Amino acid sequence: MYSEGDPRVLELNGAFNVGNRGMVEFIEVFKNETEYLHAMITATQEKFVPAPGRHGTVYIDSVIVAHSNEAEWQKFKADHTNEANLDRIVVVKEQAETLFQNYLDHAEAYVNNTKVKDANTREELQPDEGFLKSVEEQIAIIGSAAEGFRQEVIAYLWAAGRRNEKVSYQSYEPLKEAIEKKLMSSVRDISRIITKARTRDEEQTDKYGAMVQSLLENGYCEHVWMWC
Known part of the structure:
Protein backbone atom coordinates (compact mmCIF):
# COMPACT_ATOMS: atom_id res chain seq x y z
CA MET A 1 0.00 0.00 0.00
CA TYR A 2 1.15 3.52 -0.78
CA SER A 3 0.69 6.61 1.37
CA GLU A 4 -1.92 9.24 0.48
CA GLY A 5 0.84 11.56 -0.68
CA ASP A 6 2.41 9.05 -3.06
CA PRO A 7 1.84 10.04 -6.73
CA ARG A 8 1.05 6.41 -7.56
CA VAL A 9 -2.27 6.67 -5.71
CA LEU A 10 -3.38 9.86 -7.47
CA GLU A 11 -6.56 9.10 -9.45
CA LEU A 12 -8.22 12.02 -11.19
CA ASN A 13 -11.54 10.25 -11.68
CA GLY A 14 -13.88 12.58 -9.78
CA ALA A 15 -16.61 14.57 -11.53
CA PHE A 16 -14.63 17.81 -11.65
CA ASN A 17 -11.52 16.09 -12.97
CA VAL A 18 -13.36 14.03 -15.58
CA GLY A 19 -15.20 17.15 -16.75
CA ASN A 20 -12.13 19.39 -16.74
CA ARG A 21 -11.90 21.51 -19.91
CA GLY A 22 -15.47 20.50 -20.63
CA MET A 23 -18.68 20.32 -18.59
CA VAL A 24 -19.55 19.07 -15.11
CA GLU A 25 -23.16 18.15 -14.38
CA PHE A 26 -24.81 17.95 -10.95
CA ILE A 27 -28.21 16.27 -10.63
CA GLU A 28 -30.39 17.56 -7.75
CA VAL A 29 -27.49 19.79 -6.75
CA PHE A 30 -28.96 21.10 -3.50
CA LYS A 31 -29.26 17.58 -2.10
CA ASN A 32 -25.44 17.45 -1.94
CA GLU A 33 -23.56 17.99 1.30
CA THR A 34 -22.32 21.52 2.05
CA GLU A 35 -18.68 20.66 1.31
CA TYR A 36 -19.58 19.85 -2.30
CA LEU A 37 -21.16 23.27 -2.67
CA HIS A 38 -18.01 24.81 -1.21
CA ALA A 39 -16.01 22.95 -3.85
CA MET A 40 -18.20 24.58 -6.49
CA ILE A 41 -17.36 28.03 -5.09
CA THR A 42 -13.64 27.27 -5.25
CA ALA A 43 -14.01 25.92 -8.78
CA THR A 44 -15.84 29.00 -10.06
CA GLN A 45 -13.88 31.62 -8.14
CA GLU A 46 -10.32 30.31 -7.92
CA LYS A 47 -10.41 27.75 -10.75
CA PHE A 48 -9.09 25.02 -8.44
CA VAL A 49 -10.53 21.87 -6.85
CA PRO A 50 -8.98 19.65 -4.17
CA ALA A 51 -6.95 16.72 -5.48
CA PRO A 52 -7.41 13.27 -3.92
CA GLY A 53 -5.35 12.44 -0.85
CA ARG A 54 -2.61 14.91 0.02
CA HIS A 55 -1.91 16.29 -3.42
CA GLY A 56 -2.96 19.92 -3.10
CA THR A 57 -5.26 21.24 -5.81
CA VAL A 58 -5.95 20.74 -9.51
CA TYR A 59 -6.65 23.58 -11.96
CA ILE A 60 -10.12 23.37 -13.49
CA ASP A 61 -11.72 25.21 -16.40
CA SER A 62 -15.24 23.88 -16.89
CA VAL A 63 -18.86 24.83 -17.29
CA ILE A 64 -20.88 23.63 -14.29
CA VAL A 65 -24.47 22.67 -15.08
CA ALA A 66 -26.67 21.94 -12.07
CA HIS A 67 -30.28 20.75 -11.88
CA SER A 68 -32.80 21.39 -9.11
CA ASN A 69 -36.52 21.42 -8.54
CA GLU A 70 -38.17 24.77 -7.88
CA ALA A 71 -38.93 24.15 -4.19
CA GLU A 72 -35.32 23.33 -3.27
CA TRP A 73 -34.03 26.25 -5.33
CA GLN A 74 -36.32 28.70 -3.51
CA LYS A 75 -35.26 27.26 -0.14
CA PHE A 76 -31.56 27.52 -1.07
CA LYS A 77 -32.00 31.06 -2.37
CA ALA A 78 -33.75 32.20 0.82
CA ASP A 79 -30.80 31.15 3.03
CA HIS A 80 -28.44 34.13 3.40
CA THR A 81 -25.50 31.82 4.12
CA ASN A 82 -25.60 30.75 0.46
CA GLU A 83 -24.82 34.22 -0.91
CA ALA A 84 -21.38 33.20 -2.21
CA ASN A 85 -22.91 30.44 -4.31
CA LEU A 86 -25.81 32.60 -5.43
CA ASP A 87 -23.40 35.22 -6.80
CA ARG A 88 -22.02 32.58 -9.15
CA ILE A 89 -25.26 30.98 -10.30
CA VAL A 90 -26.96 31.85 -13.57
CA VAL A 91 -30.52 30.54 -13.48
CA VAL A 92 -31.91 28.95 -16.64
CA LYS A 93 -35.60 28.13 -16.31
CA GLU A 203 -60.52 11.73 -17.32
CA GLN A 204 -57.61 11.18 -14.91
CA THR A 205 -58.15 7.41 -15.04
CA ASP A 206 -58.01 7.47 -18.85
CA LYS A 207 -54.82 9.55 -18.80
CA TYR A 208 -53.27 7.21 -16.24
CA GLY A 209 -54.11 4.19 -18.38
CA ALA A 210 -52.62 5.85 -21.46
CA MET A 211 -49.46 6.69 -19.52
CA VAL A 212 -49.02 3.09 -18.32
CA GLN A 213 -49.63 1.73 -21.82
CA SER A 214 -47.04 4.12 -23.25
CA LEU A 215 -44.48 2.99 -20.65
CA LEU A 216 -45.08 -0.67 -21.46
CA GLU A 217 -44.82 -0.03 -25.21
CA ASN A 218 -41.47 1.67 -24.63
CA GLY A 219 -40.00 -1.33 -22.84
CA TYR A 220 -40.72 -0.57 -19.18
CA CYS A 221 -41.94 -3.40 -16.96
CA GLU A 222 -44.92 -3.33 -14.61
CA HIS A 223 -42.70 -2.78 -11.55
CA VAL A 224 -41.91 0.74 -12.81
CA TRP A 225 -45.48 1.91 -12.39
CA MET A 226 -47.04 -0.45 -9.82
CA TRP A 227 -46.35 2.12 -7.04
CA CYS A 228 -48.73 4.55 -8.70
Missing part, protein backbone atom coordinates in the same frame (compact mmCIF):
# COMPACT_ATOMS: atom_id res chain seq x y z
CA GLU A 94 -35.74 25.57 -19.09
CA GLN A 95 -39.43 24.70 -18.93
CA ALA A 96 -40.46 28.34 -18.60
CA GLU A 97 -38.30 29.40 -21.54
CA THR A 98 -39.65 26.58 -23.71
CA LEU A 99 -43.23 27.53 -22.88
CA PHE A 100 -42.38 31.20 -23.49
CA GLN A 101 -40.91 30.50 -26.93
CA ASN A 102 -43.92 28.36 -27.88
CA TYR A 103 -46.28 31.10 -26.77
CA LEU A 104 -44.36 33.71 -28.79
CA ASP A 105 -44.39 31.55 -31.92
CA HIS A 106 -48.15 31.07 -31.79
CA ALA A 107 -48.99 34.60 -30.61
CA GLU A 108 -46.86 36.16 -33.35
CA ALA A 109 -48.48 33.97 -35.98
CA TYR A 110 -51.93 34.88 -34.63
CA VAL A 111 -51.22 38.64 -34.60
CA ASN A 112 -49.63 38.63 -38.07
CA ASN A 113 -52.16 36.19 -39.53
CA THR A 114 -49.43 33.75 -40.53
CA LYS A 115 -48.68 30.11 -39.76
CA VAL A 116 -46.40 28.31 -37.29
CA LYS A 117 -43.77 25.91 -38.63
CA ASP A 118 -43.65 22.63 -36.72
CA ALA A 119 -40.12 22.14 -35.35
CA ASN A 120 -40.15 18.40 -36.11
CA THR A 121 -42.12 17.96 -39.32
CA ARG A 122 -41.53 21.48 -40.75
CA GLU A 123 -45.23 21.49 -41.55
CA GLU A 124 -46.93 24.90 -41.51
CA LEU A 125 -49.80 24.97 -39.02
CA GLN A 126 -52.42 27.42 -37.87
CA PRO A 127 -51.61 29.10 -34.52
CA ASP A 128 -52.96 27.05 -31.62
CA GLU A 129 -55.53 29.32 -29.99
CA GLY A 130 -56.36 26.67 -27.41
CA PHE A 131 -52.76 26.70 -26.22
CA LEU A 132 -52.66 30.52 -26.16
CA LYS A 133 -55.86 30.65 -24.12
CA SER A 134 -54.55 28.05 -21.65
CA VAL A 135 -51.67 30.41 -20.83
CA GLU A 136 -53.65 33.65 -20.85
CA GLU A 137 -56.47 32.42 -18.64
CA GLN A 138 -53.93 31.96 -15.82
CA ILE A 139 -54.05 35.76 -15.37
CA ALA A 140 -57.74 36.18 -16.24
CA ILE A 141 -57.14 37.24 -19.86
CA ILE A 142 -60.22 35.84 -21.56
CA GLY A 143 -62.59 36.59 -24.40
CA SER A 144 -62.01 39.76 -26.39
CA ALA A 145 -59.14 40.81 -24.08
CA ALA A 146 -56.96 37.99 -25.44
CA GLU A 147 -56.33 39.57 -28.84
CA GLY A 148 -55.21 42.86 -27.30
CA PHE A 149 -52.93 41.03 -24.86
CA ARG A 150 -51.23 39.12 -27.67
CA GLN A 151 -50.64 42.33 -29.58
CA GLU A 152 -49.18 43.99 -26.48
CA VAL A 153 -46.81 41.07 -25.84
CA ILE A 154 -45.49 40.99 -29.41
CA ALA A 155 -45.13 44.79 -29.58
CA TYR A 156 -43.34 44.98 -26.23
CA LEU A 157 -40.87 42.21 -27.00
CA TRP A 158 -40.27 43.47 -30.54
CA ALA A 159 -39.37 46.89 -29.09
CA ALA A 160 -37.08 45.23 -26.53
CA GLY A 161 -35.32 43.39 -29.33
CA ARG A 162 -34.84 46.63 -31.23
CA ARG A 163 -33.10 48.05 -28.14
CA ASN A 164 -30.81 44.99 -28.15
CA GLU A 165 -32.21 43.89 -24.80
CA LYS A 166 -32.10 40.21 -23.94
CA VAL A 167 -35.58 38.75 -24.30
CA SER A 168 -36.66 35.95 -21.95
CA TYR A 169 -39.82 34.74 -20.29
CA GLN A 170 -39.17 37.31 -17.54
CA SER A 171 -39.12 40.27 -19.94
CA TYR A 172 -42.85 41.04 -19.82
CA GLU A 173 -44.22 40.76 -16.30
CA PRO A 174 -47.85 39.78 -17.10
CA LEU A 175 -46.68 36.99 -19.42
CA LYS A 176 -44.08 35.87 -16.87
CA GLU A 177 -46.83 35.50 -14.26
CA ALA A 178 -49.04 33.59 -16.70
CA ILE A 179 -46.26 31.18 -17.65
CA GLU A 180 -45.28 30.45 -14.04
CA LYS A 181 -48.91 29.81 -13.07
CA LYS A 182 -49.38 27.60 -16.13
CA LEU A 183 -46.36 25.50 -15.16
CA MET A 184 -47.58 25.12 -11.57
CA SER A 185 -51.02 24.14 -12.83
CA SER A 186 -49.47 21.54 -15.15
CA VAL A 187 -47.48 20.04 -12.28
CA ARG A 188 -50.63 19.73 -10.17
CA ASP A 189 -52.50 18.09 -13.05
CA ILE A 190 -49.71 15.57 -13.65
CA SER A 191 -49.39 14.86 -9.93
CA ARG A 192 -53.07 13.95 -9.70
CA ILE A 193 -52.57 11.45 -12.49
CA ILE A 194 -49.30 9.73 -11.55
CA THR A 195 -49.24 9.79 -7.74
CA LYS A 196 -51.05 7.47 -5.36
CA ALA A 197 -54.71 8.32 -5.10
CA ARG A 198 -57.73 6.45 -3.78
CA THR A 199 -59.98 8.11 -6.30
CA ARG A 200 -59.44 9.46 -9.81
CA ASP A 201 -62.12 10.95 -12.00
CA GLU A 202 -62.81 9.37 -15.39
